[in-house]
Amino acid sequence: xxxxxxxxxxxxxxxxxxxxxxxxxxxxxxxxxxxxxxxxxxxxxxxxxxxxxxxxxxxxxxxxxxxxxxxxxxxxxxxxxx
Amino acid sequence: xxxxxxxxxxxxxxxxxxxxxxxxxxxxxxxxxxxxxxxxxxxxxxxxxxxxxxxxxxxxxxxxxxxxxxxxxxxxxxxxxx
Numbered sequence: 009x010x011x012x013x014x015x016x017x018x019x020x021x022x023x024x025x026x027x028x029x030x031x032x033x034x035x036x037x038x039x040x041x042x043x044x045x046x047x048x049x050x051x052x053x054x055x056x057x058x059x060x061x062x063x064x065x066x067x068x069x070x071x072x073x074x075x076x077x078x079x080x081x082x083x084x085x086x087x088x089x090x
Numbered sequence: 091x092x093x094x095x096x097x098x099x100x101x102x103x104x105x106x107x108x109x110x111x112x113x114x115x116x117x118x119x120x121x122x123x124x125x126x127x128x129x130x131x132x133x134x135x136x137x138x139x140x141x142x143x144x145x146x147x148x149x150x151x152x153x154x155x156x157x158x159x160x161x162x163x164x165x166x167x168x169x170x171x172x
Contacts, residue, residue, distance in 0.1 A: 031125055042119060088172075089123050089170030
C-alpha cells in the first residue's frame with residue numbers, strides 16, 4: 009500500500025478523525041494505530057452499504073479498493089494515541 | 091461509569107480484542123484508548139441490530155445500557171497502543 013497516497017486521499021477525513029488520526033469529535037472513532045485489515049473492512053462496509061451512516065457512506069462511496077488500502081495503511085501507520 | 095465493573099464484564103472480549111485492548115486478530119479493532127461515546131454507539135449498534143456480525147451480535151445481545159457504559163469506559167481507559 010502507498011501510505012503517502014493514502015494520506016493525500018485521507019485529507020478530508022481529518023475534519024472528523026483528526027489530522028493525527030485522533031478524533032476531534034467524541035462520537036467518532038480514533039483511527040491512529042488501528043488494525044489495517046479492520047480499517048479496510050470498516051471503510052468497505054460503508055462503501056458497500058453493509059454499514060449505513062449519513063456522513064461515512066457518501067465519504068466512502070467513490071473509493072477504489074486501492075484507495076481503501078492506502079487510506080487504511082495511512083491511519084494504521086499513525087502512532088496510536090496521537 | 092464503573093471501569094472495574096466494565097473490566098469484569100469485558101473479560102470475554104479479551105479473547106479477540108486482547109487483554110490490553112490491542113486486538114490479537116488483524117480483522118478485529120483495537121479498542122484501547124478509543125473514544126467512549128464511539129465505543130458505546132458501536133456496542134449498541136451490535137446489540138440493537140444496526141450492525142450485524144455473527145460474533146459481535148450475540149456478544150452484545152444481553153448487555154444493559156449500564157454494561158455498555160462500563161465496558162466502553164473500561165476500554166477507553168486503557169492506554170492507546172497498549
